[in-house]
Amino acid sequence: MKFKYIPILFSAILATSFTSCKKELADINKNPNEAENPLPDYLLTGAIKSTTDAYWGTNNINSSLLFVQHWAKIQYTDPDRYIFSNTDLQDLWNSGYTKGITNLNKLIELADAQQNTNYRGAAKVLRSWTFLLLTDAYGDIPYSQAIQIKQFVTPKYDTQKDVYFGLLDDLKSAQADLALNGKAIAGDIIYGGKIDRWKKFANALRLRIALRIADREPEKTKAVLAEIAAEGGAYISSNAEIAQLVYVTSPNQNPISNTFDTRNDHRISKTIVDKLKSLSDPRLPIFASPTKDVTPEVYIGVPNGLLTSDANSLGLNKTSKPGTYFLAPSAPAVILSYAEVLFDRAEIAARGLSNEDPAALYKQAIEESLRQYGVTEGEINTYTSLPAVKYNAGNFKKSIGEQKWIALFGQGLEAFAEWRRLDYPELAPAVAGTLGGKLPVRFIYPGREQSLNGENYKAAVAKQGADLLTTKLWFDVK
Template identity: 70%
Template sequence: MKLKYTSIILSGALLLSLASCKKELSDINQNPNATQNPQPDYLLTGATKSTADTYWGIANNMDASLLFVQYWAKIQYTDPDRYIYTNGSFQELWTTGYSKSIVNLNKIISLADAQANPNYKGVALVLRSWVFTLLTDQYGDVPYKQATNIQQFLTPAYDAQKDVYFALLDDLKAAQASLDPSGKAILGDVVYGNNITSWKKFANSLRLRIALRIADREPEKAKQVLADVQAEGSGYISSNSEIAQFGYLDSPNQNPISNLFDTRDDYRISRTIVDQLFALNDPRLPIYASPTKDATPKTYVGIPNGLLVGDAANLGFTKTSKPGTYFTAPHAPAVIISYAEVLFDRAEIAARGFSAENAEDLYNQAIKASFLQYGISGTPVDTYLAQQTVKYDASNYKKSIGNQKWIALFGQGLEAFAEWRRLDYPQLKPAVAGALNGKMPVRFIYPGTEQSLNGTSYKAAVAHQGADVLTTKLWFDVN
């Protein structure tokens, strides 16, 4: 894997241009030690890794979304688990998304046009669409149109969430048209090893995800997206071997979760997910959770979310379970879209009447795919599916799919947070000592730097969307 962080170089150039606000000065203030002609393969590797690191890392995953959806809980420093944040707590996703990921992916697109290599352009558009999806899913209204030309728009306007989703669907359609397995080769792809056929499936799977984001608000648009995907013909991710994910290496390029657990001991698995897995006799429990260090009657012990510091510590560090070693291993992948998710999405599309597929069959396939993702097959899967509490309920597809999708998305905090808000299942209870008057977070707050550096655009976004607080529902979150 080429881990040459050209993204840092470009981010530095961006900061110089922002500080000078004059093209002439930005041209003069060139770093003599940095290349002014970056190569697309290095940019692609760097942009993918920087995005994966923040997607799977502390600020957005471990200290936020994994807590919100009650996969993890805190046994020390419990403020995030109680929904207590500063205006800088959610800075990382914004900063990395715009100044590293999007800037570098935009550069790849321009280089691809200059070098007449549409496959680089298609891959960059897919990744950029994923980054923008992460941003709008969490914050709501975000800069999109003007953010793709930061040199011209130093204080970009925010676009409404609906408009961002619609624009991303257009971008993904354009990406699909650019991607050609028979076209010029690419390098630097650490997701699919430069396999363009897989990128076409990834693009369609992301289109499917976004189609469901808008389905409650814009069902006709969602149907049109699905018709376009079907007409295009490349299909979706169709096996666990095609999962879109970033694979990590040994230190210093190990999984961010592994890196954290090398030095810290303040996270445990949530009682909510442990209790649910026990109730369903779910064989994924020993994968999602580690046995307690000291012997306990249940072996796996989760802790309630949002305890006061003293109450959390009193549960005992050696008598409560950390997340499973599968997720804390150095090489544990950062999953972007799994095969199980695609099957759940197709099941929901069928349940909504948007396709002629069999929703129940796809639902069962999705559960099997999740089990197989962790090497579980055969009798345990059949026994699990036979339970009345697991069987598909056509009268309440959101409950069936929402509950099982939540279990299958374990570890993917940002995606699980979005789907929990959209489907309203599982029905989670707020943190024990939560700071939101009995409510739960339903968005990230904007970084404080937006108020000081992009105040006019920030104020317009708040006026359109609602108060910049954790409890303001976003456009896609209907119920």
């Protein structure tokens, strides 16, 4: 499916001085080259692409993929050592608010004007996903007032708990908006307008959030599951229903492919290479590329957080890049997979919140992750029979956490959230890390927030804790 080229509407709205009055701000942000009345399909396409680009792009490649030790740096290793300025982790924030949420708010307005509830439902699902990415990364964020940015140009920060609860309400509302017999939607580069799949995607996100809060608010988790069941809701139920954006060629190529067109400073992490080798995991040649030079091992990962000189000494041609599957221009950017849903259902069962069999769902989750990458059935059977892979009912967080970490390869932001929540796998800090033997557990806020939304920024920091990489977020219990 070809992308439509769109202007990103109102993209300067949060990057402009908030000291002006609202009328002046609105005038400043009018682009004479943009349409006054944008079409909903163009807004939908643009919001999907901009948010997915941010999810798989810079703040994935130079932060979360490093934090969870899927990738490592072999040159310019500061990010791998947890050295960041207050502008290094702003891409997700800037893109999420100025391109994603702003356009999706406008799409909801247009949907209401056109009485097309399916546009409204899809927009709410995507907006919820965007807010979820933001709160998982930063913690307390502008949410309730960010939905009404024209009224609140310096929005307050909501607590992470309130954001999660609000998103669950938004997704429940989206589920009601999405009508199988309703009006058609266009510009949908995820599901091609298939409303039944959007409904499953919405429920899968509700399930994801229900588990985010499970250690803090178990009763709310139970209530969410009961609501979904009462609605007769279904989840993503096959690899054909994965929520993902399949990219095409330049300039609409996968952000990882785009990065490797001009840079050569990332490698696959030694941590995940060693894990995959220890399990004889058939995903190793998919996740990693062979070394360019002949080496004793075909796949060689780089330890995370080396000094630049030590990393350079390993040799660009003697270490493994990520696999060609991920470097291809048309590589899919997975948003939410069938395997993840199965792991989530397995955990729900392990917590005693459903009557399903956690071991069976866990095994099925691994199988579907392998099938997602085209692994043969024989290899799947061999792998799932390994004692080291089998489900451990005495420590479901370890079994699910380690296999989910593998299955989420490439989805650094989601893997980062799940690693913090489940506390598995047990990762060692960067070799030459700068956090006193600790690993990052959040993103720091963009520096602009201190100048453009200073009063609300200070209130958020006073409530949540210091604006540091080591300040734990509300959902991160242990």
